[in-house]
Amino acid sequence: MEEYSPEVVAILEKHKKDRAPLKPTGVLLRNTRPQQRESPKVQKRGGEAEGGNSGEGPGGNGQRVGEENGEGGTPTLHATPDSRKEKSNQRKGGFSPRAVLPQEEEAKEETDSKVLIVASREGDLQKVKEILECRKAKLNFDLMDEYRRTALMCASEKGDTEIVRLLVEAKANVDIQDKFGDTALMRSAVKGHTDIVRLLVDAKANVDIQDKYGSTALIQSSDKGHTDIVRLLIHTNAHVDMQDKAGYSALMWACKNGHTDVVRLLVDANANVDMQQIGKMTALVWASVKVRTDIVRLLVDVKAGIDTQDRDGYTALMWASEEGHTDVVRLLVDAKANLDTQDQDGITALIVASAKGHTEIVRLLVDARPTWTCSTRTELQP
Numbered sequence: 001m002e003e004y005s006p007e008v009v010a011i012l013e014k015h016k017k018d019r020a021p022l023k024p025t026g027v028l029l030r031n032t033r034p035q036q037r038e039s040p041k042v043q044k045r046g047g048e049a050e051g052g053n054s055g056e057g058p059g060g061n062g063q064r065v066g067e068e069n070g071e072g073g074t075p076t077l078h079a080t081p082d083s084r085k086e087k088s089n090q091r092k093g094g095f096s097p098r099a100v101l102p103q104e105e106e107a108k109e110e111t112d113s114k115v116l117i118v119a120s121r122e123g124d125l126q127k128v129k130e131i132l133e134c135r136k137a138k139l140n141f142d143l144m145d146e147y148r149r150t151a152l153m154c155a156s157e158k159g160d161t162e163i164v165r166l167l168v169e170a171k172a173n174v175d176i177q178d179k180f181g182d183t184a185l186m187r188s189a190v191k192g193h194t195d196i197v198r199l200l201v202d203a204k205a206n207v208d209i210q211d212k213y214g215s216t217a218l219i220q221s222s223d224k225g226h227t228d229i230v231r232l233l234i235h236t237n238a239h240v241d242m243q244d245k246a247g248y249s250a251l252m253w254a255c256k257n258g259h260t261d262v263v264r265l266l267v268d269a270n271a272n273v274d275m276q277q278i279g280k281m282t283a284l285v286w287a288s289v290k291v292r293t294d295i296v297r298l299l300v301d302v303k304a305g306i307d308t309q310d311r312d313g314y315t316a317l318m319w320a321s322e323e324g325h326t327d328v329v330r331l332l333v334d335a336k337a338n339l340d341t342q343d344q345d346g347i348t349a350l351i352v353a354s355a356k357g358h359t360e361i362v363r364l365l366v367d368a369r370p371t372w373t374c375s376t377r378t379e380l381q382p
Helices: 006-019 040-044 081-091 100-121 125-138 151-157 162-168 186-192 194-202 217-223 227-235 250-256 260-268 283-289 293-301 315-324 326-334 349-356 359-368
Strands: none
Touching: 006 227, 100 125, 100 151, 125 162, 125 349, 151 162, 151 186, 151 194, 186 194, 186 217, 186 359, 194 227, 217 227, 217 250, 227 260, 250 283, 250 349, 260 293, 283 293, 283 315, 283 326, 315 326, 315 349, 326 359, 349 359
């Protein structure tokens, strides 16, 4: 290698240092070279040196750091810590958090509420727990499915006690009604879910709400013969004499369907035994028609109106005589039913029993009144 004198080496090193170009980098954060004053010509041409090379900045196109990207362009500034963090996230495939829009939050609430209905309807206890734990404060418990049933109604009808308990604790509306006017209490009462009825009653559910047909939880449970629920509702001071739109009370439905224990509970609760429905039929008439002998005896013992007539003029005795219910006729005769009562056409119990061929009943009625003098327009005389 050729040797140079120290003076020559110093000159060459100085010359090399002055002429060394800057190495281009991906992101130019700071120019380490000493600031040089640009000539007016360079400034006029936007930073492009005459016949020279300009290092590429972050924006490219011969752009210098701190210069604008052409006319009206955005200045390219030194990176700040926040911008570096954002660009780093973008390079890594991440996203910056953004505020959730109100409409997006509402859509999320509605979706979760719909899922809650489905989970309650299907008895998915775990799913219900998850939704309530995550979104309790944001759920719409009044949201209904296509049948206008809420999550609480679905669970009450299905008989899922634990789900009902969770929904009640979450303050679900216990008195909201579906398209038929039924409440969660009514759906559980008609299905015979005693524990759920107790939960809803303890949650202050209105026990006297009527559905679109005028029926109440007490009427529905009496109709179905759910004795424990009837007892519970009576103890909750449910109105025992409310009537549905056809005029039927809880007592009438229980008598009609032969639920003796329910009848006894209602009678003990001072239900009106002489109330009439739109056809003027009473609980005793219905029990006589449906040959509910034990119920007839019970009603006779509490002094139900034995000679009350329906809109056609029929009494309990006449109905029993026509239907051939000998034991019921005997009970009514022993209770001193009026044997001479006539319907709108002048027909008596004896005449109708004779016309139907119920020999045993005819004998029973004749023996109860040996002397018969009445005649009717049918000219049938005993």
